[in-house]
Amino acid sequence: MTTQLINRNNYHDILAYLSHCERVRHNGAETVKRKRGLLRHLLEWARDTPFPEAPGIPSHFANYLDSIGQNGQSRSDDKSGPLSPETKKKALEESIRLFKFYLRKDPQRYKSRIITDEWLASLKVVQKHDRIAEHEFYTLDEVECLVTSSPQQDTLTEIRIRAAIALLFLSGMRVGALVTMPLKAFDPRAPHPVIWQWGLYGVETKFDRPITTFLLRNLPSLTTHVLQWDDIVRTNCPDGTLWFTALSRDGTSLLHDAKPGRSRDDAIRKGLHQLCEQTGIPYRHPHCLRHGHIVYAMKRASNMEDMVAIAQNIGHEDVTTTLRVYGRLTQTNLQDTIARISAPPATSNATNLSNADIDRLVERLTSMKVE
DSSP states (O other), X not given: OOGGGSOHHHHHHHHHHHHHHHHTSOOOHHHHHHHHHHHHHHHHHHTTSOGGGGGGOSSOHHHHHHHTTGGGOOOTTSOOSOOOHHHHHHHHHHHHHHHXXXXXXXXXXXXXXXXXXXXXXXXXXXXXXXXXXXXXXXOHHHHHHHHHSOOSSOSHHHHHHHHHHHHHHHHOOOHHHHTXXXXXXXXXXXXXXXXXXXXXXXXXXXXXXXXXXXXXXXXHHHHHHHHHHHHHHHHHSOTTSBTTOOBOTTSOSBOOOSSOOTTHHHHHHHHHHHHHHHHTOOOOOTXXXXXXXXXXXXXXXXXXXXXXXXXXXHTOSSHHHHXXXXXXXXXXXXXXHHHHHTXXXXXXXXXXXXXXXXXXXXXXHHTSOOO
């Protein structure tokens, strides 16, 4: 897309809105960066049409988001493939916030008779209830296969990517947090291995939220790889060094850096992709390792206290977020779960929820916002 197709006022409106988010709403740098990326889609959709006249654009914004990256088309952000459902949802939500901001701040330009409540309400992703996504997370078996596959080369690069994949599944942390985590923010040898995802240590989290995360235990097939890499880095580097530290081009020596490069998360995507090709496992985004952690934990939860612990451990503000995003079972899990709870009492292995647990769960579910 050429620059002359972008409306200059739209561009400046986005900059002013982001400045407001930073100065008045006290959004952190990473949050503002994410908002800028989401609003870039709105800017490119509108092209030379002023935002106040956006309802007159023939193609709906949601349809435009659906078209991005389809059929092998290149994307302006240099990434490949279509946008994820979550990204499309967030892009629409951020656009609504921008329009509402200017309806209050500049009603002379952003007139409510054009930017109507009805039009704003139309900015949402249409949920497709006729199919269930089966491949949005990595299973434990897949992760074990990835990290235990025979290395093509005996280098630190191979050891590092296996350790990173294992840690992403064990912790459920986001890739952006892992690549900004220094050694001092991680204690893998504690009785309960823990990661302090704190801004105090420079760890970048969603909404800059401090999170104390405990690793899944009793999974030695994964923990072994985490400890192997941790030993290498911790033995040779000061505690301010990034755990996922940079390596020399040939992958044989550590560079001891304390700040992540711009493309550090690309190294995880590339390494995961290579291991998937090597093992024949379908490639999914590294964030799906977080999904796998949550699904693995939820399938083993037996009461409401377990669910609350899972939600808190991954940084969700409330268990309802976890239930809303991850509570929808895949077809296979749905089949197995119904079979289990339908088993005769004498042979059932199901754990019964107490009445108090059920009451709390019902109360939380009924209070969930309808989106």
